[in-house]
Amino acid sequence: MQTALRTSLPETELASHANFAPQARVAREERPVHVSGLPLTIRGLRKSYGDNEVLRGIDLHIPAGQFVAIVGKSGCGKSTLLRLIAGLEKIDAGSISFGDAAVQPEDIRVMFQEPRLLPWARVLSNVEVGLGRDRSSGDAHARAEKTLTEVGLTDKRDQWPSVLSGGQKQRVALARALVSHPRVLAFDEPLGALDALTRISMQRLLERVWRDQGFTAILVTHDVAEAVALADRVLVIDEGRIAHDVMVNTARPRERGSAELAALEGSILSHLLSAEDRT
Numbered sequence: 001m002q003t004a005l006r007t008s009l010p011e012t013e014l015a016s017h018a019n020f021a022p023q024a025r026v027a028r029e030e031r032p033v034h035v036s037g038l039p040l041t042i043r044g045l046r047k048s049y050g051d052n053e054v055l056r057g058i059d060l061h062i063p064a065g066q067f068v069a070i071v072g073k074s075g076c077g078k079s080t081l082l083r084l085i086a087g088l089e090k091i092d093a094g095s096i097s098f099g100d101a102a103v104q105p106e107d108i109r110v111m112f113q114e115p116r117l118l119p120w121a122r123v124l125s126n127v128e129v130g131l132g133r134d135r136s137s138g139d140a141h142a143r144a145e146k147t148l149t150e151v152g153l154t155d156k157r158d159q160w161p162s163v164l165s166g167g168q169k170q171r172v173a174l175a176r177a178l179v180s181h182p183r184v185l186a187f188d189e190p191l192g193a194l195d196a197l198t199r200i201s202m203q204r205l206l207e208r209v210w211r212d213q214g215f216t217a218i219l220v221t222h223d224v225a226e227a228v229a230l231a232d233r234v235l236v237i238d239e240g241r242i243a244h245d246v247m248v249n250t251a252r253p254r255e256r257g258s259a260e261l262a263a264l265e266g267s268i269l270s271h272l273l274s275a276e277d278r279t
């Protein structure tokens, strides 16, 4: 008997990706119950810096609420792609669209490797910064406090950033990104500077908030094990294009280090190494 799919993803969204085969439907039980994310469609995207042609024609559709990881060798253009999606840089050619919705600045948020907290503002105020235009609204404090609770940092609300650990600073940065309830959350190697244990605990937190809030998640990472542990789908960028588009159909919660994930990780790593060998 097939297990019912616990998701509000429209059937058309599910069907629009060839890899959403029946076994993928079973595997996606732990997906967000309420999908708030925006779909993302990229066509013919190109970006150069001077003579350096970084992105040479990216074509991609990400259904609403999907968790996508982007991997590739250093300098292949992962962060560039993320910055273009987030509207932080101008595209040279092609298009990026988010379905039919009129996108507001608060709908798309980015979390970086460095927490980028304001040192002169206490933790709660740092989270409120993420509210953007709504920062002066009457419920700003309450929203920031609720988000701090979601990331497990309620007791740090009145602290200065300087007294927090690296992992706690990243939790504040995550709360700042989440507080406006973004519909697309882009992560640029957010856990890269953390020790192994903190990293695993942050990975679990990222997966939980994604499942609870249902945003579309785009994670740039160097860590292929992290990519297959968290994502529904892993994209490998090489020579300015998407060279591989791999679905991770393993059920959630995922058992890190399982034979299934290790095999997938090995196959993605071999793609990356063959790209490295060509340089």
Ligand SMILES: Nc1ncnc2c1ncn2[C@@H]1O[C@H](COP(=O)(O)OP(=O)(O)OP(=O)(O)O)[C@@H](O)[C@H]1O
Pocket (backbone or CB within 6 Å): 049, 052, 054, 072, 073, 074, 075, 076, 077, 078, 079, 080, 081
């Ligand atoms: N603002 C910029 N001006 C000039 N060149 C840039 C700029 N931003 C990125 N580049 C170049 O574009 C290429 C892609 O950079 P990008 O940071 O996107 O790569 P990446 O895949 O994220 O790398 P890494 O994994 O090392 O972080 C690199 O050659 C980089 O030097």
